[in-house]
Amino acid sequence: MDTTTSILASGLRARAESLDIVANNLANTGTPAFKSELERYALYGSDEAAAANGGLEFTGLSPDLRKSWINFSQGLLEPTARPLDVALEGNAYFVTESPDGNLLTRNGSFQIGTDETNKLKRAAGVEVHQGWLEKSNIDPTTGSIQMVKISRQFEMLQKALQLHGEMGKRSTEEVGRV
Numbered sequence: 001m002d003t004t005t006s007i008l009a010s011g012l013r014a015r016a017e018s019l020d021i022v023a024n025n026l027a028n029t030g031t032p033a034f035k036s037e038l039e040r041y042a043l044y045g046s047d048e049a050a051a052a053n054g055g056l057e058f059t060g061l062s063p064d065l066r067k068s069w070i071n072f073s074q075g076l077l078e079p080t081a082r083p084l085d086v087a088l089e090g091n092a093y094f095v096t097e098s099p100d101g102n103l104l105t106r107n108g109s110f111q112i113g114t115d116e117t118n119k120l121k122r123a124a125g126v127e128v129h130q131g132w133l134e135k136s137n138i139d140p141t142t143g144s145i146q147m148v149k150i151s152r153q154f155e156m157l158q159k160a161l162q163l164h165g166e167m168g169k170r171s172t173e174e175v176g177r178v
Contacts (some may be wrong), residue, residue, distance in 0.1 A: 002168075008161040015029035015154040021068060026143045034136035036071045036143075075137040077129055084110040087132040092099060105135055 001009070026117040077087045085127050086108035088094070093104040 004164050005161065008157055008164065009136070010156045012154060014160070015150055015157060018148065018150045022147045025138050026140060026147065028033045028148065029099055029136050029138045029140045031107075032060055032109055033075060033102055033134040034071075034138065035106075036136070036138045038071050039068050071137060073137050075131045075135040078135050079131060081131055081132050082109075084112065085129055085133045086110060087129040087134045089127040089129065092126040108133055 018039055021039055025036045028036075074089070076088065086094075088106060088108065093106055094108060096105055098105050
């Protein structure tokens with residue numbers, strides 16, 4: 001694969017990964033206390049590209065999704081009038097029990113258990129709002145705009161890859177005529 005095709009393919013992969021992240025965020029806008037995922041990219045130059053460039057530093061670096069990270073900012077608090085809905089304000093979490101051990105969550109949509117050992121307790125120094133839930137920290141409008149922007153970038157990279165392929169084909173045909 002030539003360098004241009006490799007760079008364009010890498011850009012397509014990066015944009016596809018971005019679309020996955022944004023789509024997941026948008027799908028969870030209604031999930032109480034959902035925390036959005038953000039992306040972090042680094043530039044990547046393959047060993048093959050450096051070797052093809054005579055061992056010199058490769059200048060045509062392509063984007064590489066290094067990792068995603070979670071935006072832990074608090075979502076807006078919304079009244080629900082359900083007495084078992086509890087929202088936390090500030091940097092705090094509920095500890096819930098599961099078969100795999102304790103889990104941390106900010107989703108305060110609780111139900112009464114069948115036994116009396118599950119009691120809600122107020123954490124020291126944390127403001128607790130009974131009858132409220134924390135909404136997700138995703139702005140659907142911003143997420144939708146981001147999805148359109150990424151989709152357009154993906155389409156432009158597809159078009160560039162298509163044009164590059166057509167240019168390669170055309171140049172091969174021209175060389176064959178000479």
